[in-house]
Each structure stands twice: as C-alpha cells, then as structure tokens.
Amino acid sequence: MGNYQGMMTIVSRKELVKDVYEMVLEGDAASFIQAPGQFINIKINDSLQPYLRRPMSICDYDQHHIKMIFKVVGEGTKILSEKKIGDQLDCLTGLGNGFVDLECQKAVVIGGGLGVPPMYKLAKDLVEKGVKVTAVLGFNSQNDVFYKEEFEKLCPTYIATMDGSLGTKGTVLDALKENQIEFDKYYTCGPEKMLDALVMAYPHNGYLSFEARMGCGFGACMGCSCQVKTKPYKRICVEGPVLHSSEVIVNG
Amino acid sequence: MGNYQGMMTIVSRKELVKDVYEMVLEGDAASFIQAPGQFINIKINDSLQPYLRRPMSICDYDQHHIKMIFKVVGEGTKILSEKKIGDQLDCLTGLGNGFVDLECQKAVVIGGGLGVPPMYKLAKDLVEKGVKVTAVLGFNSQNDVFYKEEFEKLCPTYIATMDGSLGTKGTVLDALKENQIEFDKYYTCGPEKMLDALVMAYPHNGYLSFEARMGCGFGACMGCSCQVKTKPYKRICVEGPVLHSSEVIVNG
Amino acid sequence: MANLRVKLPGLDMKNPVIPASGTFGFGYEFAKFYDINLLGSMMLKGTTLEPRYGNPLPRIAEGPSGMLNAIGLQNPGVDAVMNEELEKLRPLYTDKVIANIGGSAIDDYVETAKRLSTHDMVGALELNISCPNVHCGGIQFGTNPQMAAEVTRAVKAVSQKPVYVKLSPNVTDIVEMALAVEEAGADGITMINTLVGMRFDLKTGRPIIANKTGGYSGPAIFPVALRMVYQVTQAVSIPVIGMGGIASGRDAIEMMIAGASAVAVGCQNLVDPYACPKIIQEMNDILDEMGIEDIHDIIGKSRQY
Amino acid sequence: MANLRVKLPGLDMKNPVIPASGTFGFGYEFAKFYDINLLGSMMLKGTTLEPRYGNPLPRIAEGPSGMLNAIGLQNPGVDAVMNEELEKLRPLYTDKVIANIGGSAIDDYVETAKRLSTHDMVGALELNISCPNVHCGGIQFGTNPQMAAEVTRAVKAVSQKPVYVKLSPNVTDIVEMALAVEEAGADGITMINTLVGMRFDLKTGRPIIANKTGGYSGPAIFPVALRMVYQVTQAVSIPVIGMGGIASGRDAIEMMIAGASAVAVGCQNLVDPYACPKIIQEMNDILDEMGIEDIHDIIGKSRQY
Numbered sequence A, B: 001m002g003n004y005q006g007m008m009t010i011v012s013r014k015e016l017v018k019d020v021y022e023m024v025l026e027g028d029a030a031s032f033i034q035a036p037g038q039f040i041n042i043k044i045n046d047s048l049q050p051y052l053r054r055p056m057s058i059c060d061y062d063q064h065h066i067k068m069i070f071k072v073v074g075e076g077t078k079i080l081s082e083k084k085i086g087d088q089l090d091c092l093t094g095l096g097n098g099f100v101d102l103e104c105q106k107a108v109v110i111g112g113g114l115g116v117p118p119m120y121k122l123a124k125d126l127v128e129k130g131v132k133v134t135a136v137l138g139f140n141s142q143n144d145v146f147y148k149e150e151f152e153k154l155c156p157t158y159i160a161t162m163d164g165s166l167g168t169k170g171t172v173l174d175a176l177k178e179n180q181i182e183f184d185k186y187y188t189c190g191p192e193k194m195l196d197a198l199v200m201a202y203p204h205n206g207y208l209s210f211e212a213r214m215g216c217g218f219g220a221c222m223g224c225s226c227q228v229k230t231k232p233y234k235r236i237c238v239e240g241p242v243l244h245s246s247e248v249i250v251n252g
Numbered sequence C, D: 001m002a003n004l005r006v007k008l009p010g011l012d013m014k015n016p017v018i019p020a021s022g023t024f025g026f027g028y029e030f031a032k033f034y035d036i037n038l039l040g041s042m043m044l045k046g047t048t049l050e051p052r053y054g055n056p057l058p059r060i061a062e063g064p065s066g067m068l069n070a071i072g073l074q075n076p077g078v079d080a081v082m083n084e085e086l087e088k089l090r091p092l093y094t095d096k097v098i099a100n101i102g103g104s105a106i107d108d109y110v111e112t113a114k115r116l117s118t119h120d121m122v123g124a125l126e127l128n129i130s131c132p133n134v135h136c137g138g139i140q141f142g143t144n145p146q147m148a149a150e151v152t153r154a155v156k157a158v159s160q161k162p163v164y165v166k167l168s169p170n171v172t173d174i175v176e177m178a179l180a181v182e183e184a185g186a187d188g189i190t191m192i193n194t195l196v197g198m199r200f201d202l203k204t205g206r207p208i209i210a211n212k213t214g215g216y217s218g219p220a221i222f223p224v225a226l227r228m229v230y231q232v233t234q235a236v237s238i239p240v241i242g243m244g245g246i247a248s249g250r251d252a253i254e255m256m257i258a259g260a261s262a263v264a265v266g267c268q269n270l271v272d273p274y275a276c277p278k279i280i281q282e283m284n285d286i287l288d289e290m291g292i293e294d295i296h297d298i299i300g301k302s303r304q305y
C-alpha cells in the first residue's frame, strides 16, 4: 500500500499579479511526487463546502515542499487565497503521470496563462539534464505576466500577449514563429484552444498537459476520461494530464 | 428601522467543565439587548455548513459584551468551541422577550444544566433591584456543576444533582423542598421535563424559559410556535422564550 | 446599474427578487431589518380558509447546506390575513404582494382565492398545491396532473388577479405538471417547493421532526431546482418564478439563466434576514461586471443549448 | 468493539459498509490507499453488455455539499470486466463483490446478468434501473413500476446469484417502485441513486455538464435518502442497502436507524479516498459510546415511531 495523502502546511503566500497567488506548502506528502507536470488535489475546507477537492499543478517541489500558482476564479480558489500562513490543507499529492520523457536535444516549454506553473519545474529538470531549453509564455496582457524573471534565470524566455502589450502580439504560436525557435520536442500546458492549435501545428513531437473537471483525481470516477487515438480513453488524472501530441484528438 | 445584527469578536473562551464553554463576545450588537433571558442567534461559519444559526442564551451582558455558556452537543457547538480568540461571529442579538417582570419580594432562580446561564444575569438584576434572591441549580452530577461560585457571590445557592454527588440528591424540585425555600416568584430555564414539573408544582407564579428548534429566531418562519392557554400560539423566539406558568400547556 | 425591472402578470417589479412564501411571515417582521420597499414583491405566508395552528414541535431540522421544516401551514386564516396582517403591512409596503394559498380541498382553495384576489394590495395569487407538510390534500394536488389542472381551473374561474401555481419537485415528471397547469389557465408557475426529507435522532431513533417528514430546502436543493426550471421553461410559454436554494446574487442569476423570469428566496431569509437586499445588490454588481445592461438579456440564456 | 457483521442475500459481510457503484472503479484503484479487505463488500462500476465510452466531457460539476456527474456508464463491457477487471481485483480482495449492471433494454440486462452471476467473485447483482445519465433506457425502468418489475423478473429468471434492484429517487412514489420490484422477486433493494440536477456557466449560459443534466449526490441528498429508505423499509420485507450522502460513521448509523440493513458510500470516496475505513471506525466508536453491542440493535430503530 502506498499513500498519496497528507496534511500540508501553508508556509508562504504571495500575490504575483492581480488574483494570481503563489503558495508554498510544507509536509511529507511532497515526497510522493515523482515528476514535473504531476498535480495535487486539495481539500479546501474541513467542512462539506466546497465539496470536491481542487486540482492544482505543481510548479516546483522538493521532498518537503510544493509550490503552486493559482488564480482566483471561483469559490474554492477564493477561500484558498484567504488561507493564512500556518493553515493546513489535506492534499493528495503526486497525481497523474507528469512529464516523464525528458530525452531531447532542444526543448521548448510553452505555458499559457495558468498553464505556466508546471513548466517551471519541468524547465529546471530539463536544464539540469543538459537539454537546451527555450521558454515561451503566453498571457492576455502585460498585467497578467508572472514568472518571467524566474524563467529568464533558467533559459531564454519569450513572451506573447494577446494585446501586444509585452513581447509578441498574439499567441504562443506566433511567438514560436516570430522568434524562429528551434526544438525537437515541445512541452506545454495551457488553455485547451492553445493546446489544440499546437497539436495541429506540431502533431508529432509534443507533450501536452490537459485539464478536466475532476471528481476524484485518482482514477476512481471516470469523470475525466477523454478519448484518444491510442486507446478507448485515457483518464486525465491517471494516464494524463500529459498526453503525447500524436494521440490527442482535437476537440475530443 | 432597527438593527439586530452585528459582527461580534470572541475575546475569551474557557472550558468550565468537560464540553461546557464560557465565551465572551465583544461588539456593538450587544447594545440591542434589553433584558436578561433574551438570546442571540449565531452564524457558526461563513460557509453554508452548518446552515442554520445556533441560538444561545445570554448569560451576562453590558453595552459591548455578551457572555454565553454552551455545551458541545453536535456539529455547530463543536465548531464554536474550536473558534479562536479574535475570530468574528455574525450574531443576531437581543432576541426574544426575556425576563421583564422583576417585581417581587422573594425570588428563586432555578437553572437546570444548560438552563443555568440565563439565570445569572437575571439574578444580578434582581439583586440590584433589592429583591431577595435564592438560586437553585440542578445538574446530573458533581462533575457537571458550573457557576456555583459565581452564584454564591450573588445570593444563597443550592445545588441538586441527580446522582447525589453534590447538594440535594434529585431534581431542583427536591432541592426547593429540602431547603424549604420561600419565594413569591420563580424564574427558571432548563430541560423541558424540569419546566413541566415546575409548572405542575407551581402553576401560578413562575416565568419559564423554553427552548425550541428554530428556523430563524426572529419571528419569520413559525418554526417555534407552541400552543399556550392565552392565545392560539406563541413563537418561542418572539413572544418567548419566557412564558408565564399560567399559560404553559404541559406537553404542549 | 443594470436595469433590473421585470414585468410579470399582475406584477410590475423594480427587481426580480421576491422573498418566498413561509420564510417572510407577512412581511412586516422584516421591516425592522431594512426598508422592505427594496423588494421586487413578496410572497405571503401560506393562507388557508380557516385558521391553522399547524404541526406539533419540533418543526425544524437541519441537513447539509439546508434545513427541513414541517410548519404545517400555520396561519390565522384568510379573513385575519386580509383584515389584520395586510393592514399591518400596508404602511410599510407600497408595491403589490403575492398571496399564497394552501388548502386540502378544491373548495377551500376557491373560497380563499376569491376573497384574497379582491384585496387591493394583492397583485397575484400563488396556489401552493405542493406543501409536503399537510396531511390529506396539499401535496396530492401537486403530484397528480389532473388534480393540479382541476384546482387551477377552479381558482382561475373566480380570481380577479393572475394566478401562479407552485409546483412540487417530488414528482417523476415536472414538465407534465407544468403543462397541465398551463393548459388549465395558470398565468405563471412558481417552483420549486421543498423536497421531502427526514432526519433521525441517533439516541432515540425518533424522527427529529414531530411530523416525521419535512420539506428540505436551501442551497442543497439548488441543482435540482435549476434542472426543473430549465426543463419547465423549455416546455411552457407562461413565465416561471424560480426558487430553491438561492442564497446569493450569483445563484439568482444562474436561476434566471436556467429560464426563470424572476426569483424567490426562501430559507436564506431565515439564516440571514438581510439576504434579499444583499442578493439584489450582488445581482447588480455581477451584471455590471459582465457588462450586461438589462436583466432580460440573461433570462433563459441557456435556452440556446 | 460492537459486532458489525451483517448477512444479506448473497453477502456475509464483516461490516455493513460498501463503496457505491461508480465511485470505486473496480476496487483495485483503492488498494493503493488501504487494505480493501476491510470493507464489507463493494459495488463494482456499472457494467453493460458492450463496452461504453460514456458521455462527452465535462462530466462533473459541483453543488452545495455535493457533486453532479454524468459519466454515462463508461465501462469496458461485461466480458472485459469478468476477464480483466475482476482478475486485477482477485489478488487484492477475498470477499464477494456486488456486480452493478446497467443497460438500455431488458435483453441487455438479462445477458449481462447471466454472465456476471456465474463469476465466482460475484456474491450478488445490483440492477441499476435508475441511471439518469444514459439516454434511451436506464431511467425509464427506474420510474415506471411495470418496467421495473419486468426487468427484475427477467434477470431473476437467469441469475445464479441474489438480485438487488437499485431505485431512483426521481419519482413521485418510491414505495410503489419498491413494492413492484419486491413483488417481481428482487432479493433486496439498494437506494438511492442520484437526483437529477443541473448547473450553468454564468458567462456563456451553457450547462456545465456536456450531457446538460447530471446526477446529484453527496451530503446534500442525505435527508431525501433517509426519508425514502424509511418509507421503503416500512413497506417491504426484503432488505435495503441505504445510500445517498453518507459521509461519516454518524451518517451511516442514521441511515441504518432509518431502516437500512447495510450502507453504501458513494461520492465521499472521491473526496476522501479513506472515507470507507474512516466510516467503519467511526461507526464502531459511536456504537461503543452508545453502549450498543450489535449493529442489529439499531437497524430500523425508527420503525417504532
């Protein structure tokens, strides 16, 4: 029997840009994490409300710490943003497959909005393995940009904003082209539209991390099963969130 | 338009005996209280759970403070007992009629278990008015006894315990008889069985404070309407919780 | 400031927020908390021909995110409501109210409706054919389409004011019920009433509510209410006042997206006496944030899907 | 340590706690969290004759104190369940399981039941005639007493194991349904399935669940489940496995007081993978505290009222 559950203590909380928080959790359950791109599933409150856990990507981790970055979009994230240092959260950790295939020469990590966080630890690991890494981060506008400096410390980093207020005007695809970024593998997380566009542009050599509304996060409910080309289905929470571009069914 | 609602801050909390807590709340809403025997209705949590407010008698009060004593019996009181100093509670205050007729020579205040608290401020007010007051407090056992010293500072105080471990063995009625307590009015709060026994023994000259499961606590839902001899019904939360012995229908 | 004004049969409301029947007394109780003229309208406590004491205590229990009640239509009877309760309300409230009628036989409904519909303060009637807490009658009308149609037709024949029929959620097919009362001439539908529920005392094993079962309402029933309002508004062409679990402006807007032309707020008034004015304010704020200028732009927005 | 052992047709259980169908996969997923042999039994994910992918995403939404799902009976089909899923479970679990069967035609139920009832690990069958998330079929069986009886009878005729029928709460008269399946030979009843509900996205107005409606479950439905279990156990003489909103040992005991002979725990497993072992422990503690030595002393304790 393994164990994927533990109480984690909030040890830091910082508002990066409006409504976007970075939070560091401390606790032994961090040790269950095995790969960048995995996620944790957080019970927001002791009480029955909100009822379901909230899945969050792991932005960075070590044996005792998990860093996440989340945006306040509803009740659960609102409550989470109001937690105090020292508060404890019941977490399931080390969920999902994560990015496990880091074999390549030149990698580009592509994050869109709240898809940026899991790219951070991935980029760190790739750099550590000696891979040449470039980062492309897409946001709506300059005011939404976070973690630019953090990525710049790791690797060459390009920004795309929809309104052109910073970097390339347009999507991450526009930034990829404008900056003629070369890569033999890409790794990405972001809004579904962005992932779909990437799959269509680069169908052969990418790993994409998907989101789905989840009942459990650990394979029990079939709430997150999506159709793929290679199998009848994959559960985003177990056989995902990371899928290979070759198996993704666009709008699937 | 009046206002019966306010945020109250917890400024002290003390476990008196096992599972019984004394808590002092501070806030302007205390100023709406007009008589001993009134109650407050507390929203335990910000969230939807528990859903209804919890009614609690006022044990003592001034313009800015409310003292209450409560026992942990379920979810709501459990959460309440775990609140921290400085936490805020949304309270409706000054609810119910309270004990308003304090005209008498010799009064006995009779509290049973968690019916003891509202007797405290009442006894203080009676004493202040120059009434000769005696207190009779009933509990299951010596281990449950609280506020004995507090009452003794105000007036002669007799204890009854069901198991005889302190004071008279038996009910408050036994203690009244054993100590040949004289009174021209009695005031009481406690379990329904005790109140019924008192009404039957002394039908003419008492004020009794009742409990009922409440939807609102301020007269809107008819959840607490009980039949009385004088009217088609009285709402425990508005025309009560204090009823005169002559109008009480035993087992009504 | 979005336009919140909505017009429904018999009701010209400055906003679509109405306290639900049985959770707002006869209105004047709440005047001690705020100016009740802020409200779109109000649904009065269920009124019967004769005075009723209602059910024995306890009448209240709790559930997760909700409460159970078995009041049993306690009320002073139609004449006292018209002559006493509404007179107490008159100086405090200038708009039209919705009178809620309960009963256990068609004749009771008819006679009560006849009288109440003549009252100048009453803008519309609401027939409660769905009270789960009254033995013999009440809920039978609410679970049988023929009986529902019959009582609707009989009341329509005597009423001088528009008639709304209040549907019970405790049915297999809510659309069938809605179509039956529409066909019978109802001017509008109000829904949902409470879900029948129970709680038990662990020590004694006894049902907590003396009446054994009670009506469950509050946020816990919200998804069920939304579903039923969606289904009914897809099927009928008379307006629906949606209720069941609304506790915030967000909830009210979701209910209107589901198809409701106005909303009623029930037991949240009991938990928070300021619930209705807060909800009105929140609706305003959310519409502003969404850039919506008229509440009509969200009514039934889900219809396209 | 109270005696928690209960015996039901086909099931000799060390305690009355069973994970509910659809919330526990085929069991082995949970073996990474705890020793699943702690459980009384387990209800497998709903199985159909043919493999089914189920409904499009999103399949999950949330409500106050509960969740909505519209999985649509995703499963690999009866043969894969017998040959693959149960084989993965075999090394991890020694007691009998309850196989849950879904379908959209009587023949499907019959054929699936015939096969599953031969499996050595299967102690009993549970017929899901109440899945609200499958178009054509499923729920019709669960809302029509004649059809419910018919499918029950047909499955009983071929099954080598006791047959439990799972009732839908989305009906006017749950007792009528229960009597119909008892009469048709059901060995037991499991109840309740989910309440049909909906949620909407405020921005787009679109139902959150792609299937539009979903099944609402969790603590929010607990009072409704208690009421129905109470009503049904007063009316039938076959045992009832109670479920709907159980999230603690306290809840489980209340459900048994209402009349259930055992309990199933659904979506609480999703929120807390350790829910079932915690509930078993809590039941033990509460019974000890109440001085009750045998769980049978609380089953149907409310019956006297």
Ligand SMILES: Cc1cc2nc3c(=O)[nH]c(=O)nc-3n(C[C@H](O)[C@H](O)[C@H](O)COP(=O)(O)OP(=O)(O)OC[C@H]3O[C@@H](n4cnc5c(N)ncnc54)[C@H](O)[C@@H]3O)c2cc1C
Pocket (backbone or CB within 6 Å): A039, A050, A052, A053, A054, A055, A056, A057, A058, A068, A069, A070, A071, A072, A073, A074, A075, A076, A077, A078, A114, A117, A118, A210, A211, A212, A213, A214, A241, D061, D062
């Ligand atoms: C694998 C995974 C990783 C994620 N990583 C991050 C991250 O690093 N940072 C971040 O800000 N967000 C992330 N999300 C999205 C995040 O889970 C949602 O924003 C969050 O659940 C919203 O909760 P809420 O109560 O504030 O919103 P509400 O809208 O009130 O939530 C209602 C329900 O919908 C679900 N839900 C709402 N939005 C989403 C969504 N986009 N994806 C999945 N479920 C949703 C909630 O979990 C909840 O059950 C991730 C989601 C998944 C599936």
Ligand SMILES: Cc1cc2nc3c(=O)[nH]c(=O)nc-3n(C[C@H](O)[C@H](O)[C@H](O)COP(=O)(O)OP(=O)(O)OC[C@H]3O[C@@H](n4cnc5c(N)ncnc54)[C@H](O)[C@@H]3O)c2cc1C
Pocket (backbone or CB within 6 Å): B039, B050, B052, B053, B054, B055, B056, B057, B058, B068, B069, B070, B071, B072, B073, B074, B075, B076, B077, B078, B114, B117, B118, B210, B211, B212, B213, B214, B241, C061, C062
């Ligand atoms: C006017 C009044 C004054 C009270 N004063 C005191 C006091 O000074 N000290 C004290 O310890 N208790 C007092 N009580 C009882 C107190 O309100 C209950 O113990 C409390 O509501 C239990 O909440 P819970 O969530 O812990 O219990 P649960 O049993 O989980 O509560 C479930 C529901 O039942 C209601 N309920 C449970 N027990 C009672 C009860 N005895 N009376 C009314 N409602 C109940 C709750 O309010 C809630 O709605 C008073 C009750 C009333 C009506």
Ligand SMILES: Cc1cc2nc3c(=O)[nH]c(=O)nc-3n(C[C@H](O)[C@H](O)[C@H](O)COP(=O)(O)O)c2cc1C
Pocket (backbone or CB within 6 Å): B215, B221, B223, C020, C021, C022, C023, C045, C046, C047, C069, C071, C073, C100, C102, C128, C131, C166, C192, C193, C194, C217, C218, C219, C221, C243, C244, C245, C246, C264, C265, C266, C267, C268
């Ligand atoms: C205490 C209480 C009393 C009620 N009395 C009535 C009534 O007299 N007539 C009626 O039609 N509905 C009555 N209802 C039902 C409500 O009007 C409303 O339909 C239901 O509570 C669902 O809304 P909610 O979830 O917002 O409470 C009552 C509800 C409660 C909680």
Ligand SMILES: Cc1cc2nc3c(=O)[nH]c(=O)nc-3n(C[C@H](O)[C@H](O)[C@H](O)COP(=O)(O)O)c2cc1C
Pocket (backbone or CB within 6 Å): A215, A221, A223, D020, D021, D022, D023, D045, D046, D047, D069, D071, D073, D100, D102, D128, D131, D166, D192, D193, D194, D217, D218, D219, D221, D243, D244, D245, D246, D264, D265, D266, D267, D268
């Ligand atoms: C995600 C999910 C999937 C379900 N799948 C099935 C199923 O396949 N077959 C079935 O009979 N019931 C299914 N159910 C219903 C549950 O077994 C149970 O009856 C219901 O959820 C009520 O219990 P709860 O409130 O404890 O969740 C499912 C419920 C959920 C939440």
Ligand code: FES
Pocket (backbone or CB within 6 Å): A213, A214, A215, A216, A217, A218, A219, A220, A221, A222, A223, A224, A225, A235, A236, A237, A238
């Ligand atoms: S979220 Fe439950 S299986 Fe993926």
Ligand code: FES
Pocket (backbone or CB within 6 Å): B213, B214, B215, B216, B217, B218, B219, B220, B221, B222, B223, B224, B225, B235, B236, B237, B238
């Ligand atoms: S508790 Fe609502 S009227 Fe008394």
